[in-house]
Amino acid sequence: MGRITFIGAAGVVTGSKHLLETDSGARVLLDCGLYQGAPKLTERNWDPPPVDPQSLDAVILSHAHLDHCGYLPALVKQGFHKPIYCTPATAEVAELVLRDSGGLQEDEAARAKKHPDRGLHATPLYTCDDVEKVVPLFANVAYGEMRSDIKGCSFRMSDAGHILGSAISEIFFDQRKLVFSGDIGRYGRPLLRDPSPIAQADVVVCESTYGDRLHPANDPQLDLGAIIKAAHERGGVLVIPSFAVGRTQEILYAIGQLQAASSIPNVPIYVDSPMGIAADAIMERHPEAMRFDLRARFGAGDQNIGARGVTLVQSQQDSIKLNDLQSNAVIIASSGMATGGRVLHHLRNRLGRPNDTMCFVGFQSPGTLGQQLLQGQKSVRIFGVAVAVQAHIDQIDGFSAHGDRNELLRWFGGFTDKPKTFLVHGDPDAAASLAAALRQTGGFDANAAVIGETVEI
Ligand SMILES: [Zn+2]
Missing domain, CATH: 3.40.50.10890 (Rossmann fold)
Known part of the structure; x- marks a missing residue:
């Protein structure tokens, strides 16, 4: 058995962070994202770390969007120094976007010093130097490769079809299996593959960004x-x-x-x-x-x-x-x-x-x-x-990288069993609407995740 605590991206779309603790002693952070958007959300980036960074055994990173990887330099700055498991493409893209993010954090701090009346942070959340300390921690995991590097759990990644290198993680521990979707992409796009179907899980943590919406049908x-x-x-x-x-x-x-x-x-x-x-x-x-x-x-x-x-x-x-x-x-x-x-x-x-x-x-x-x-x-x-x-x-509307409601339901259709499901990374209406659809038509025990809540899995 184990526990999962939703410490980010529950009830909102950004700040993806979930803590998995297993009875066999593993402590793994699933994603380590920044809050983005309105100031009341971004202010949360300056809260004390939601988990003691030094207590973690690893981070499993789904993909290189900042709302999934953008808090990593802050985590490392606060004492995390263990592997960050991700696909090779994600490691390269994350390096690129984190360097850009470090520069933006420094720019904001410089602006704060120039304009102290604007309520900006005069100390950057992290600097470009902090970003360079993250880069050596990326540990490449090929799609389909089963890894047992983390004591007490093994895992593998498959293509989520969302952005280059994006991954769905299957994590095995204490005779249980958790599937973490990251962000699910689209079907039938020209450059990226379709999201990989997963057949079995005991528990699923899935995004719900477009849980109540459809993309336009135009090409x-x-x-x-x-x-x-x-x-x-x-x-x-x-x-x-x-x-x-x-x-x-x-x-x-x-x-x-x-x-x-x-x-x-x-x-x-x-x-x-x-x-x-x-x-x-x-x-x-x-x-x-x-x-x-x-x-x-x-x-x-x-x-x-x-x-x-x-x-x-x-x-x-x-x-x-x-x-x-x-x-x-x-x-x-x-x-x-x-x-x-x-x-x-x-x-x-x-x-x-x-x-x-x-x-x-x-x-x-x-x-x-x-x-x-x-x-x-x-x-x-x-x-x-x-x-x-x-x-x-x-x-033009149709270039979205996120699967819409029908595409998310199509991905859930790949399960041959009906795992207990927690929906994260969605506004409350989107998560509730997708949960209702999964319960009513799919027979899943699906609910929106609640920020700060710990559930036994
Ligand atoms: Zn994304």
């Missing part, structure tokens, strides 16, 4: 083609704010497919994101985490995921030069919600141009610049300056 590639054509006909430049890891690569792949089918005009593409360019290369190095081998299909060293006419923009100087483009170009830049990064410069420069188009390709959190633009605001503030909005604002 996002067709939507993207229509938007590129319309932007071209308007005679201006198309800017796509995009998450650097995952989404940028999906957009490039879709553009390559549209080019191959001659469905879009011949438009130069600029990827203005050093992190996105690094993520392209990681994807190329990990065919084991992909639906197909990018190198075999597009040739070694092709970092454009099959798209043609692509310029990878590394330096800030070259990024600034893109301001001179008047027409016939697509610029892909991060961040995806226009909350920071190079895309802010493009938006400041181009929102006032009526012939230009801005197309958002992911969920926009309330309060972000992306959401303000999608709501039709005619004036927004960027770098503290009011910018009039005259450009065309567009959106």
Whole structure:
């Protein structure tokens, strides 16, 4: 037997952290994520650690999104020095995003010193130096490999189909089996594989982000083609704010497919994101985490995921030069919600141009610049300056990396037994709605997890 305590991402979507304790003495943290979003959530990142970091035997990490891995440098800073088990692709992507996060934490602390009245933290949660102490702790686990490194339990990982390297973990201890889903991806996507079905478990801890919602049925590639054509006909430049890891690569792949089918005009593409360019290369190095081998299909060293006419923009100087483009170009830049990064410069420069188009390709959190633009605001503030909005604002919904309600139910359909199920990583309505569906139609003993609660498993 054992116990699981939900110390994060219960009743909310971020801050994924769950403590597994077994009778045989293992103490394992499942994910170690940051709280993100509204200040009342992010403030929790500064609470004392929810578990004594030195008491842990290991972290099992599902994937490299910050809401699953972003607290790791803080955990290490506070004394954790044991292995962090994850797939090789997750280790590489996590290194990339944690370095970026360390820089952002330092930037916020610098801003706090400049503007003490804004209520920011003058001491960073962690620094870039703290991130470097995490990197040697990553311990690679190949998909399908059974590992017994943790005293008193063994485990294996299989593809969750959510982002590059994402994993579902099956953990065996004291004649029991726990399945931890991490985030479950989509079915039938072009680059990533479908979520792996799991047949048996005693207990499941599963996410429920889209537990009460369905994605639109449109093909996002067709939507993207229509938007590129319309932007071209308007005679201006198309800017796509995009998450650097995952989404940028999906957009490039879709553009390559549209080019191959001659469905879009011949438009130069600029990827203005050093992190996105690094993520392209990681994807190329990990065919084991992909639906197909990018190198075999597009040739070694092709970092454009099959798209043609692509310029990878590394330096800030070259990024600034893109301001001179008047027409016939697509610029892909991060961040995806226009909350920071190079895309802010493009938006400041181009929102006032009526012939230009801005197309958002992911969920926009309330309060972000992306959401303000999608709501039709005619004036927004960027770098503290009011910018009039005259450009065309567009959106594509279908690129989400999260399985929707039907896809989550489809994944649960892989179980031949009916394990006791705890739903985490979802707003209360989403978790309750999915739990009800699992109870009523699937016969699962399913409930939303409660923050701070310890349950015997
Ligand atoms: Zn995720």
